[in-house]
Amino acid sequence: MDRTAYFNNAATTFPKPEEVYSFMDKFYRESGVNLGRGRNSSVSKLTQDTRNLLLDLFHCPAKKVVFSPSATEAINIILQGLSVSDNYNIYISPFEHNAVTRVLNYLQGLYKLNIITLCVNEKELTYDLEKIKYQFAENKPNIVIISHASNVCGIVAPIKNICTLSHQYGSINVIDMCQTAGLIDTDLSSNIYDFVVFAGHKTLYAAFGVAGFICNGDIKLKPLIYGGTGIDSANPNVPDTIPERYEVGSQNIMAIASLYAALNWIKKTGIDRIYEKEKENHNKLISVLREYDNIKIITPSDAADTVGVVSCIFNGYSSDNIGQVLSELGIGVRTGLHCAPSSHKFLGTFPAGTVRFSVSYFNTDDDFIKLKQALDYIDENS
Numbered sequence: 389m390d391r392t393a394y395f396n397n398a399a400t401t402f403p404k405p406e407e408v409y410s411f412m413d414k415f416y417r418e419s420g421v422n423l424g425r426g427r428n429s430s431v432s433k434l435t436q437d438t439r440n441l442l443l444d445l446f447h448c449p450a451k452k453v454v455f456s457p458s459a460t461e462a463i464n465i466i467l468q469g470l471s472v473s474d475n476y477n478i479y480i481s482p483f484e485h486n487a488v489t490r491v492l493n494y495l496q497g498l499y500k501l502n503i504i505t506l507c508v509n510e511k512e513l514t515y516d517l518e519k520i521k522y523q524f525a526e527n528k529p530n531i532v533i534i535s536h537a538s539n540v541c542g543i544v545a546p547i548k549n550i551c552t553l554s555h556q557y558g559s560i561n562v563i564d565m566c567q568t569a570g571l572i573d574t575d576l577s578s579n580i581y582d583f584v585v586f587a588g589h590k591t592l593y594a595a596f597g598v599a600g601f602i603c604n605g606d607i608k609l610k611p612l613i614y615g616g617t618g619i620d621s622a623n624p625n626v627p628d629t630i631p632e633r634y635e636v637g638s639q640n641i642m643a644i645a646s647l648y649a650a651l652n653w654i655k656k657t658g659i660d661r662i663y664e665k666e667k668e669n670h671n672k673l674i675s676v677l678r679e680y681d682n683i684k685i686i687t688p689s690d691a692a693d694t695v696g697v698v699s700c701i702f703n704g705y706s707s708d709n710i711g712q713v714l715s716e717l718g719i720g721v722r723t724g725l726h727c728a729p730s731s732h733k734f735l736g737t738f739p740a741g742t743v744r745f746s747v748s749y750f751n752t753d754d755d756f757i758k759l760k761q762a763l764d765y766i767d768e769n770s
Contacts, residue, residue, distance in 0.1 A: 393755040393762075394720040395673070398539050398567060398697045398746035400589045400596070404650065408593065411649035416642055431641055438644055439631075441651035442602065445569075445659070446576040446584070452605040454631040455639060459566050459587040459599040460487040461612075465634050466562055466583045466601060467491045467533075469609025474500040476530040479523070479554070481506050481515075481545060482734035483538035485564065486727045502527065506534070506550070510734070513543050514693070521553055529559040536574075537567040540731040540744065541687035542697030544572070551580040560607065566590050566599075567695055570650075571666060573659045579604055588643065593749075594650040597643030605630050613637065662749050669747040670696035672756050677745070679760075680767055686735055686742055699735070699742035704770060707743045714743075717762040721745055 394402050419430050439453040456462040467488070472495060480488060482505050492503055504527060507519035532554040537544045551561045562583045568574065569586040570593065576584055584602045588594035608628070617632045626633055654662065677683050677700060686699040702710045711723035724741040725732050732738035745759075 390718050392718050392720045393758040395745040395747065395751070395755070395759065396720045396722050397748040397751075398590070398726075398744065399722055401591060401593050401748045401750075403750055404593050404595070404646075405653040407653045408595065408646050408649045412595065412642060412646050415645040419641075419645075434648055435639070435641070435644055438648040438651065441648065441655070442586070445651060445654065446574060446602060448575070448577040448602065451576065451602050452630045453600060453602055454634045455598060455600040455644065456634070457597055457599065457640060457643075459564070459585050462585045462599050462601045463487045463562075463564070464491055465609060465612045466585070467495065468612055469634075470531065470560060470607070471610075472499055472501070472531075475502065477502045477504060477527045479504050479506050479529050479532045479559075481534050481538075482508050483535050483540060483543070483728065483731045484533065485535065485539060485566075486729070488533055488535075488564065489730055506532075508734070513541065513687075515546055515550065517546065517549055517553075520550060524553055524557055528557045529554045531560045531562065533562045533564070535564045535567070536572070537565075537695045537697070538728070538731055539567055539697065540726050540728050540742070541699055541735060542567075542694035542746075543687070544568070544693050544695060547574075548578075548580070551578075555580040567697065570654050570659065571663055571695060573663070576602060582607060588647045588650070591748075592647060592650055593653065595643050595646035597640040598647045603630070609634065611636065657749075665749045666696045666747060669749075669751045670694070670698075672751075673698055673745055673747055673759075676756055676760055676763070680763055682767055682770055683763070686737060696747035698745045699737070700745065701737065701740075701742055702766070707741045710743050710766070713766060714762055717758075717765060719759055719762045 442453050443449050478501055507516040509516050534545050534547055536547055547563055554561055560582045563581055564585050566587040569591055571591040582604055588598040589596045611626050613636045614626055615636045617636055619632055620627045677685055682703045684701045707723040711721055714721050722744045726744055732741055
């Protein structure tokens with residue numbers, strides 16, 4: 389069976405580093421037990437070491453790490469756990485995932501919320517900081533939620549600038565780093581970042597089943613889920629301590645082990661090297677796509693301020709039709725709305741969506757050769 393040329397890394401990175409596969413296998417054979425439900429110091433140590441590696445990656449040793457099964461659950465823990473009331477001004481980027489927008493839609497059924505979109509220049513696809521400054525002055529931000537990088541068009545938000553502005557008004561700032569954690573070297577030590585969400589299986593190169601958030605620890609959230617935490621079992625309430633307050637039920641120790649191995653690989657390889665290699669592959673991708681007159685690139689043509697995510701429209705074909713053809717030709721992509729309809733409304737590609745190509749550190753020259761052959765076939769048969 390021919391290997392698929394994989395260009396769907398925004399959904400999940402593949403392949404993973406060999407170190408992740410080998411460590412998971414070894415760990416599960418030797419140490420696959422339930423964290424906090426028995427005496428196994430190696431499992432407890434690995435879990436704490438994984439938290440420490442994350443804090444080291446983000447240069448924020450004083451902060452707290454909370455694990456969850458997915459980034460979607462992490463966002464729900466945060467947004468449903470915050471104390472929200474009527475007339476709250478909640479700012480979001482135009483590029484938020486349904487993991488954010490559907491929670492806000494639910495909360496709007498409970499409270500009279502003002503959901504305001506941060507100003508982005510529609511032509512240049514850049515955040516307009518002067519207009520955002522004016523927005524905050526006109527309507528004081530209570531909560532600001534920003535995707536660090538869009539999963540549809542890849543543009544990177546200037547989170548430090550925006551959070552510095554919103555923090556002056558006492559805003560709670562929530563950053564979604566699912567497309568950038570482990571890829572863009574980001575210092576989260578400042579208290580302007582209240583909650584930062586990560587997904588292990590994406591740019592952190594771990595397995596499915598581990599995600600979470602990094603927090604200052606000074607904002608007490610209402611628990612989303614209640615149950616056993618492995619400590620303080622006589623207490624009828626969930627503990628107040630972090631992470632136990634939000635890590636309810638058995639943790640996915642295998643997934644945490646994969647994250648431990650992946651973080652060590654990132655540390656050994658170097659985050660700057662990983663970014664440079666993805667940028668190299670990103671530029672190769674754009675170069676290939678530009679060869680075809682029947683392909684319209686929706687995302688910024690300059691890869692300087694974007695991650696390796698490129699959305700396209702193929703003239704005369706729906707995104708789903710192209711996705712099916714590419715799949716049959718051994719090319720892995722994602723089509724449609726990418727769980728981010730608000731992004732497509734902003735980009736003018738709703739409701740049809742786009743064909744999304746996304747690269748990683750591990751894309752090879754053979755992948756690009758195979759992609760070009762597939763695009764030649766589509767062009768010749770159009």
